[in-house]
Every structure is written in C-alpha cells, then in structure tokens.
Amino acid sequence: MRNSVLRFLALAACCGCARQDGFSAADAVDAAGGPKIELNAAAERHAAFEVLGLSKAELEAVKQLDADQQAAVFEVHVADSEPDAPAMLGATSIVEGRLQFTPRYGLEPGLRYRAVLHRTKLPARGAPGDDVTTDFAIPAAAAQSPTNLTHIYPTSDRLPENQLKFYLHFSSPMSRGEAYRHIHLLDAEGKEVEAAFLELGEELWDRDQKRFTLLCDPGRVKRGLKPREELGPVLHEGGSYTLVVDGQWRDATGGELAHSARKSFSVSPPDETAIDIAAWKLEPPKAETIEPLTVRFPEPLDHSLLGRVLWVTGTAGERLDGSIEITDAETCWRFKPRQAWTPGEYQLVAQTTLEDLAGNAIGRTFEVDEFGPVQKSIKSETISLPFQVAPAAGK
Amino acid sequence: MSTRTLFFMAAVLAAALAPLGHAADLTAGMQKGTPDLKSAGPATFAPQGILLVGDTQGATIFAIATGDKPGGSPSQPLKVEKIDEKIASLLGTTPKGILINDMAVNPETGNTFLTVSRGTGPDAKPVIIRVESNGKLGEFALKDVLFSKAAIPNAPTEKGRQDVTTDLQFTDGQVIVAGLSNEEFASQLRVLPFPFATVDKGTSVEIFHGAHGKLETQAPIRTLAVFDIAGKPNVLAAYTCTPLVKFPLSDLKPGAKVKGTTVAELGNRNRPLDMIVYKKDGKDYLLMANSARGVMKVNVEMIDKTEGISKPINGTAGLPYDTIADLKGVMQLDKLDKDHALVLVLSDSGSLNLQSIQLP
Numbered sequence: 001m002r003n004s005v006l007r008f009l010a011l012a013a014c015c016g017c018a019r020q021d022g023f024s025a026a027d028a029v030d031a032a033g034g035p036k037i038e039l040n041a042a043a044e045r046h047a048a049f050e051v052l053g054l055s056k057a058e059l060e061a062v063k064q065l066d067a068d069q070q071a072a073v074f075e076v077h078v079a080d081s082e083p084d085a086p087a088m089l090g091a092t093s094i095v096e097g098r099l100q101f102t103p104r105y106g107l108e109p110g111l112r113y114r115a116v117l118h119r120t121k122l123p124a125r126g127a128p129g130d131d132v133t134t135d136f137a138i139p140a141a142a143a144q145s146p147t148n149l150t151h152i153y154p155t156s157d158r159l160p161e162n163q164l165k166f167y168l169h170f171s172s173p174m175s176r177g178e179a180y181r182h183i184h185l186l187d188a189e190g191k192e193v194e195a196a197f198l199e200l201g202e203e204l205w206d207r208d209q210k211r212f213t214l215l216c217d218p219g220r221v222k223r224g225l226k227p228r229e230e231l232g233p234v235l236h237e238g239g240s241y242t243l244v245v246d247g248q249w250r251d252a253t254g255g256e257l258a259h260s261a262r263k264s265f266s267v268s269p270p271d272e273t274a275i276d277i278a279a280w281k282l283e284p285p286k287a288e289t290i291e292p293l294t295v296r297f298p299e300p301l302d303h304s305l306l307g308r309v310l311w312v313t314g315t316a317g318e319r320l321d322g323s324i325e326i327t328d329a330e331t332c333w334r335f336k337p338r339q340a341w342t343p344g345e346y347q348l349v350a351q352t353t354l355e356d357l358a359g360n361a362i363g364r365t366f367e368v369d370e371f372g373p374v375q376k377s378i379k380s381e382t383i384s385l386p387f388q389v390a391p392a393a394g395k
Numbered sequence: 396m397s398t399r400t401l402f403f404m405a406a407v408l409a410a411a412l413a414p415l416g417h418a419a420d421l422t423a424g425m426q427k428g429t430p431d432l433k434s435a436g437p438a439t440f441a442p443q444g445i446l447l448v449g450d451t452q453g454a455t456i457f458a459i460a461t462g463d464k465p466g467g468s469p470s471q472p473l474k475v476e477k478i479d480e481k482i483a484s485l486l487g488t489t490p491k492g493i494l495i496n497d498m499a500v501n502p503e504t505g506n507t508f509l510t511v512s513r514g515t516g517p518d519a520k521p522v523i524i525r526v527e528s529n530g531k532l533g534e535f536a537l538k539d540v541l542f543s544k545a546a547i548p549n550a551p552t553e554k555g556r557q558d559v560t561t562d563l564q565f566t567d568g569q570v571i572v573a574g575l576s577n578e579e580f581a582s583q584l585r586v587l588p589f590p591f592a593t594v595d596k597g598t599s600v601e602i603f604h605g606a607h608g609k610l611e612t613q614a615p616i617r618t619l620a621v622f623d624i625a626g627k628p629n630v631l632a633a634y635t636c637t638p639l640v641k642f643p644l645s646d647l648k649p650g651a652k653v654k655g656t657t658v659a660e661l662g663n664r665n666r667p668l669d670m671i672v673y674k675k676d677g678k679d680y681l682l683m684a685n686s687a688r689g690v691m692k693v694n695v696e697m698i699d700k701t702e703g704i705s706k707p708i709n710g711t712a713g714l715p716y717d718t719i720a721d722l723k724g725v726m727q728l729d730k731l732d733k734d735h736a737l738v739l740v741l742s743d744s745g746s747l748n749l750q751s752i753q754l755p
Contacts, residue, residue, distance in 0.1 A: 078484055082477065085484035089534050104534070105513050105520060108488050164580060175515040177494045198635055199666060199686070200617075201726075202436065202496075202559045204577040207452065209517040211555065213577040218635055252516025254491075304578050308553055359580045366580070 037115045037134040046106045049076055049115045051099040051132070058129075059094055061122045067092070073121050074101050079112035079135050088113075110140040110254075146258035147172040147251040152243065153303035154357055156329040157264065160271040161237045162221050162366070164359040166214040166263075167304055168245060173209040173252040182249035183214060188240040195220070196234045209252060211304070221359075222366070235267045271299070271358040274365045277350060277385055287343045287392045292325070292334035295348060300330040302355045309351035312337070313384075315344040343391040347384040421445055421590055422460045425541040430457050432537065435510035435521035438499040441565040441589065446499065446508055449560035449572065450521070456563065456570060456587060460541035465504040465528070472751050473737065475530050478509075479747040482524055485532060486513045494519070495747065498727040500737050504528070507729075507737060507749065508535060526749060545591040547572060558583050565589065566621040566628060566644060573632070575615040584616060586647045620681070622672045624698055631658075631681065631695075633667035639683075639714075641698060658698055659714045669728040671736060673754050682736065682754070684725040690738075692717045692755050719755050730754075 035053040051074060054062075062070060075087035089104035099117070107113060113136050119129040151169040168183075185193040197214055204213035216235075220228045235241060247260040283294040293312060303326060312320045312335050322337040352362040359366035362383060421443045433452035441447055444463045449456055475481065479490040486493060494512040501508065505528040512519040523535040547558065558574045565571075574583035619632040621644065628644040632655060640655030647653065666686035672695065673680055681693040693716040726747070727739035735751045742748055 076487075078487060078489065081484045081489075082480055085481055086532060087484070088487040089485050103487050105486050105488070108492060111488070113487070173517045176512070176519070177515050200559070200561070200575070200635070201668070202451065202561060202575075204559060204575070205517075205557065206555045206577060207517065207557055208554065211577075215580070215635075218580070250515075252514075252518075302578070304555060308556060308578070353579045353581070355579060361579075 034129060035117060035119075035132055037117060037132060039136050040100075046103050048100050048102040049074070049113075049136075050095075050101075051117050054097075054099055058119070058122055059097065059099070062094060062099060064123070069121070073118050074099055074115070075118070076101055076103065076113055076115045079114040107138050109138055112137045141253060144253065144255065146255055147174065148258045149245055149261040152245075152261065152263045154300050154330055155303075156300050156357075157266065158268050159235070159265050160268050160358050161233055161235050162270040162272070162358040163235060163267075164216055164218070164221055164355075164357065164366070165302065166216075166243060168212040168214060170210050170212070170251070170257075174205070174212065175250040175252050175254070176203050176205065176209060178250065179203050179212060179214075182246045184244040184246070185234070186242045186244060190242075193234060193241070195231060213304075237267050237269050239267045241265060241267065271356060271360060272365055274360050275299075275301070275354060275356055275362045277362060277383060280348075280385065282348060282385065282387045284387045284389055285341050287341050287389050290337055290340050292336040293346075293348070293387070295333045295335075296328075297331050297333070299356055301333075302357070303330050305351075305354050306330065306333055309354050311335075311349050313347045313349055315342070315346065317347075319349075320346075341389045343389050345386055345388055347386050349382050349384050351382050353381070422541050424590055425458070425460060425543045427539060427541050429538050430459055430540065430542040430544065432457060432521040434496075434512065434519070435523060436496050436560050437563050438497045438508060438510045439563055439565055440499050440501050440503075440508075441570075442503075444501055444503060446501075446523070447563055447565055447570055448510060448523070449563050451557065451560050452517075454547045454558065455544050456547065456560075456572060456591075457542055457544045458589065458591060459523075459537070461501065461508070461525075461535060462540075463501050463504050463506055463508075463525070465506070473526075473528055473530055473731075474748065474750040475526060475532070476748050477746040478526075478532075478739070478749045481532055482509070482511060485524070485534065486511075486522060488513065490746070491515075495727075495739065498729055498737065498739055498749075500729045500731050502730070502732070505731060543591045545570075545587050547574070547585055547587075561616065562618045564619055564621050564630075569644075569647075571619065571621070571630065571647070573616040573619055575635070581615065584647075617667045618669050618683075620670050620672050622679070622681075622695070622698075630655075631670070631672070633670060633683065635666070639667075639681075639693075658695075659693060659716065668726065671728055671730045673730060673733070673736075675754055680754075682728065684728045684738070690719040690722040690725050690728070690755075692719055717755075722752065 035051050038050050038052060039047055040050050041047045062073060065073065070092040074092055077085060077087055091102045093100050115134050117132040119131055148171040149168060150171050153167040180197065180199045183197065185196040187193055195217060198217050205211065220231060220234045243263040245261045247257045249257050279298045281296040285291040285293050306326050307324055310333060314320050320337050322335050325334040350362060355361050421441060432448065432450050434450050435448050436451050437449040439447050441458065444461045446459045446461050447456060448459065479493065479495060483490045483493050492514060494515060496510045496512060499508050507526040509524040509526065511522040511524055513522050514520060523537065524532060525535040526532050556576065556578050558576050560572055560574045562573045563570055568589055570587045570589045572585040572587065576583060615635050616632045617635045619630055622629055622631050624641065629641045630644055631639060631641050633639050638657045639659040640657050642653050642655040668684040668686060670681055670683040673682065679695045681695050683691045683693060685691060693714050695714060698714060724741035725738045726741055729737050731737045731751055734754055736754055737751050740748050740750065
C-alpha cells in the first residue's frame with residue numbers, strides 16, 4: 001500500500017540547474033521524464049526521502065553497492081550547512097521500487113533539507129543519468145503561546161548578603177545551553193555585577209527543564225576564598241539590586257519568552273546561623289477536619305527544599321498523604337492531609353538538609369567551624385517535632 | 396576530560412605482566428543490546444576501549460564496550476574546524492540544535508568520543524560521536540553493543556530534584572563520580588566498583604575543603620583527576636568555588652567524610668572546567684582549563700611536600716602555575732598521548748574547533 005506523500009514546497013534542480021520558479025519537485029521532474037524525489041511523511045519511523053522513477057537497471061545497480069556506497073548515491077543535507085558538511089545520518093534501502101533514505105533523527109520544523117541523487121555514482125552500462133537535487137522546506141511548528149517566567153524564589157524583597165540560590169520557574173520546558181547569557185544582576189545604578197553567578201555548562205534544571213537553579217558564585221559567598229578577596233561579595237549589605245532575566249531566553253521549542261522579568265531586592269546582613277527548629281511555631285489542626293497543619297519559621301527557607309524535605313508522619317509513624325502550600329515569602333508551610341486528622345500525636349519530620357536562603361542547614365551553618373569536632377560518618381538525616389491533634393470538642 | 400595517569404600506569408604494569416597471563420576481561424558479564432541512555436554527559440575511558448558515560452537524566456553510569464579500532468595515525472596533528480556545525484549536519488539540524496557535553500579520548504586508539512545532545516529541551520536525544528584521529532566523524536551507534544550500567548547511589552527519585560554529574564574518572568577497579576544537586580548545596584561524590592557489581596551498589600562520600608584555617612564547606616566538585624603522590628593514588632579535585640584539593644583515594648570509604656588538603660587556589664573568574672595530569676621531562680604537571688585564564692599549567696612536583704593552604708595569601712596561593720597564553724576558549728580537554736592533548740576550543744567566531752596540541 002503506497003503511503004500518502006506530503007508535498008512540501010520544493011525547489012528542484014535537474015542537470016545542475018536550480019529552478020527558482022516555485023514548481024513542485026514532482027512537476028519539474030515529470031516534465032523532464034526522469035526520477036523525482038519526494039518526502040514521504042508517513043514512513044515507518046521518521047519521514048523518509050524517496051526517489052521515484054529509477055529504472056530497474058539503476059535499482060539493480062544500487063542493490064549491488066555496499067551500505068557506504070548506497071549512502072553516497074542518495075544523500076540528504078541541511079540545506080544551508082557548510083559545503084564540506086557531512087550528509088545526515090540515516091539508512092538507505094529499496095522499498096517497493098523506491099530508493100528510500102530514512103534520517104536517523106527526525107526532521108526539524110522550519111529547516112530546509114537538500115536531497116541529492118548522485119546518478120553519476122551508479123555503475124551504468126550507458127551514459128549515467130543526470131544528478132537530481134530537490135530542496136524541501138519543513139513547515140515551522142505551529143505558533144504556541146510564548147513561555148512565561150512564572151516565579152522567582154525567594155520571593156522576599158529583602159535577602160541576606162550571603163544569599164546563595166535563586167529558583168526560576170517557567171510555564172513550559174526551556175532550552176539548555178544558554179541560561180547564563182540571559183541572566184543579569186544589576187546594582188542600584190543599573191550597572192551589571194560581574195561574575196555574580198556560578199556558571200555550570202551542565203546547567204542546573206529539574207527533569208522537565210521548567211525550573212532553573214541559579215547559584216551565586218560560592219567562591220564569593222564563602223569567606224576567605226580568593227574570588228571573594230579579589231572581587232568582594234556578590235551582594236553588599238545595605239545595597240539594592242535587581243535580578244534581570246531577559247526575554248531572549250529560548251524555550252524548548254525555540255521560541256523566546258513572552259517578556260523579560262525583574263526582581264528587585266535590598267540586602268540585609270549576612271545570615272550565619274544554622275536553622276533552629278526549636279524556633280518554629282506549629283499551629284496544630286482540629287481533629288475530624290482536613291484543616292492544614294501550619295508551621296511558621298522565623299526566617300524564609302529554601303522554596304524547593306520546603307516542598308520536598310518536610311513532611312508529617314501519623315500516629316503509627318506512617319507518612320501522611322496530602323498537599324503542601326508555601327506562603328508568606330517562604331516563612332510559612334502548610335500541610336493539608338488527604339484524610340481528616342484523628343486525635344493523637346503526630347510528627348513534623350524535616351531532613352537536616354533543609355536550607356535557609358544562605359545555605360545554612362538544620363544544625364549546620366553553610367560555613368562550619370573547622371576546630372569543632374569532625375563528624376566522621378553520615379548520621380541520622382532527619383529530625384522530628386511532635387504535635388498533638390486534640391479530640392474534637394464534645395468527644 | 397580526564398586524567399589517566401593511573402590508567403597509563405596500569406597499562407604499563409599490564410604490559411610488564413603480560414607474559415605472566417592475560418589481563419581480566421572487563422567486558423565479562425556485560426550484556427549485548429541497546430543501552431537505554433536518557434542523556435549523555437561526562438565521559439571517560441576505562442581500559443579495553445570501555446567508554447564510561449554519565450547519564451544525568453537517568454541517574455546512571457553506563458559502561459559501553461566500544462570495540463574501538465585505530466583510524467588513521469594517532470600521532471598526526473588533528474584539527475576539525477567547526478566541529479559543532481559538522482555534528483549538527485550529521486544529526487540533521489543546526490549548531491543551535493545540539494550541545495556537546497563532553498569529550499573522551501580512547502588512549503588505546505587516539506580516537507575521540509564526544510557525548511552530544513540532539514536537541515536542547517528535556518526530550519533531547521543522547522548521541523555519541525566518534526572522531527577518528529584522521530578527523531573523520533561518525534556516530535557511534537548505541538545498538539547491539541556490550542554494555543553494563545550502574546545506578547548512581549542515593550540518586551534522587553523526585554521529579555524536581557536532580558543530581559547533575561559533572562565529572563567521572565576511572566581508576567583501578569573504581570569509577571569516581573562527581574556531581575552537584577540542583578537543590579542542596581553539597582558535594583555529591585560517589586564511588587562505584589568496576590566492573591559494575593550487582594551486590595555492591597557503591598558509596599557516597601562527603602568532601603570538605605578548608606579555607607584559611609577556620610571555615611569549611613561541603614562544596615561541590617567541578618572536575619577531578621587521579622594522580623599518584625609518593626607512590627599512592629590521590630584524587631585531585633577542583634571545587635566550583637575554585638580551591639584545588641588533594642586527598643588519598645583510600646579515604647573514599649562508604650559513608651566517609653573526607654577533608655581535602657587545599658594545594659592551590661585560583662583567583663576570581665577562574666571557574667575550573669577540566670583537567671588532566673601528565674609527565675614532561677621527568678616532572679609531573681596538571682593542565683587545567685578554566686573560564687578566565689585559558690589553560691593553566693600547574694607544577695605538581697612538590698605536591699607531596701605541600702602542607703596545604705591554611706592562611707590567606709596575597710596573590711597566587713599554593714602550587715606554582717603558568718598560564719598558557721595562546722590557549723584561549725578551551726571548553727574541553729583530554730590527554731591524547733604522552734606528548735599531546737586534545738582540546739575543544741570556542742573560536743572568536745563562536746564555532747567550536749577540535750584540535751590536538753603539544754603538551755606544554
């Protein structure tokens with residue numbers, strides 16, 4: 001059964017003479033009476049380029065060639081690539097009388113591809129036929145609504161001098177490989193702060209590439225290292241700054257952001273104290289309800305870690321199912337259970353890896369006093385705070 | 396990317412012992428098929444042509460028996476200009492549609508393997524490109540090959556958190572994997588036994604570095620090398636916050652907390668990218684590519700006598716180094732042979748060139 005053939009606007013070149021008259025490949029080649037190249041969009045795996053109209057003798061000659069020679073007879077290139085650029089990877093085969101090239105990787109929307117049949121490379125009894133060249137323009141992807149930068153964490157407009165991380169959340173997956181070109185830190189005069197961020201070629205994304213982690217250069221956050229000695233800290237106490245994300249940052253489809261984004265903040269003294277969970281205030285819920293447990297912190301904590309390393313266990317030690325809400329500039333954490341609370345003792349459990357804005361964790365500051373006792377092994381990773389859910393009134 | 400001092404030593408030792416018996420077949424126990432890489436990141440070679448590839452998306456390290464054979468003369472100078480454009484052409488796209496993630500030279504053949512992403516979104520396809528020493532490019536197809544794999548110990552399972560593998564090194568019977576979390580700021584150094592075992596799942600180690608006597612941080616490691624100091628293998632690690640530290644390989648024990656000795660400190664804007672160690676005229680050197688100074692040649696001859704930096708020092712701190720002025724824009728670095736390195740260089744025009752250089 002012949003697959004349906006998509007006819008893209010194609011420019012054909014026969015006998016080495018490129019036509020620019022907008023004729024389709026089929027029209028051009030039919031008029032000349034020789035083979036023509038088409039793009040079969042419904043081939044088994046990817047779209048495949050196909051040569052129709054080769055003589056039986058030519059097909060037979062192709063069959064006699066090895067794989068490399070077959071690939072050299074029918075090549076496909078990205079149309080605007082360098083003259084010495086290699087042909088696309090793919091598989092060449094003969095299917096139902098057609099010479100077929102199936103690209104190893106899919107064709108890219110918006111690009112033009114040039115398929116060339118080198119008939120001169122075919123062993124033939126008489127004079128070889130002319131080479132056939134056809135360009136195919138792959139339609140650009142349908143326009144989608146542009147991607148937005150939806151949130152920048154921390155949300156507070158006052159950050160410590162040793163602020164360590166920012167999280168940038170996007171509405172759709174983003175492109176990897178260009179992040180740092182689009183992120184700028186400006187001082188109060190609008191001058192860019194140089195070398196503010198740790199630039200990692202790998203880039204720190206979540207699995208969906210919708211959340212980007214931006215680290216302030218730790219060599220300038222941590223005291224006593226040469227980058228800080230030479231350039232000073234990234235942020236200065238008392239200063240005002242603006243984090244700017246420009247709109248040219250491309251999403252995974254190649255489209256630019258809907259608009260640029262800015263976050264302005266002032267800088268408070270450095271935070272050099274560990275998280276002390278004794279200072280957390282718990283507001284226990286009522287029994288027989290699904291009211292949230294509310295936990296209030298004396299300082300903002302890391303938004304992403306709050307969503308992952310804090311949970312509630314039930315009276316039998318089981319982890320409760322429910323939803324988390326983080327509000328009040330990351331100083332408030334609420335847990336709403338899927339099932340109503342029953343009276344009894346519960347535990348708020350925190351992994352000790354929870355960090356504040358300056359990378360201080362539970363019981364451990366970002367920078368540790370070296371003269372203190374060195375912990376030789378990794379110990380318990382969680383800490384618990386008990387709370388009671390009292391019986392409902394009248395029960 | 397990578398240092399192969401130990402590897403070369405092992406090779407020399409293996410050659411010396413060859414008459415006594417055959418080296419163990421490192422492909423024993425591998426399965427034949429299609430390794431299901433979700434991404435192809437940092438790469439290095441183990442002996443017998445085994446390519447180790449870090450798969451950040453899959454939180455897995457793959458060992459792939461390449462069966463790589465020499466192509467061309469390994470000693471001839473190599474230069475492939477605009478290699479990003481050529482790879483993009485092979486993959487049917489433009490240079491904007493690919494990322495070259497890492498580079499590893501097979502020291503037994505002189506052929507180079509590049510780990511590449513075809514696409515830049517979360518669904519990008521992993522590709523391995525092989526560049527023969529005569530400059531010919533082709534895909535190393537991940538089909539019907541012998542391979543094994545090991546899950547990265549304690550890797551995150553949540554959708555949001557991801558540990559990015561930043562470097563990996565092979566040393567005798569071990570693969571050392573350095574990584575960085577996209578949430579906690581902490582070192583993620585893992586050690587996996589090789590060949591990958593099914594029982595020993597490997598171990599996590601926490602690495603600290605001291606800074607000027609008083610403070611220390613669990614800082615993430617950017618790049619590392621294994622290097623013999625006074626006859627004992629040591630790890631040289633460059634932190635994201637620039638100190639270069641050493642610690643004995645034997646310290647990497649399950650659950651250990653290791654404190655490295657700071658042996659050099661780079662100045663501002665010197666983000667370490669890649670490093671190799673090599674010997675020249677009987678002396679040991681470290682070659683490090685970094686974001687600002689181009690390539691630095693560090694004399695590690697005195698490393699075993701270096702006490703460690705414990706006080707703030709004005710100017711250059713620790714081991715002496717030279718900056719190789721004519722090597723700029725080096726993104727990737729690996730050792731090609733005893734006299735040459737291979738570099739991936741970002742040219743002024745914005746394209747990438749792959750070329751061999753004489754070791755300085």
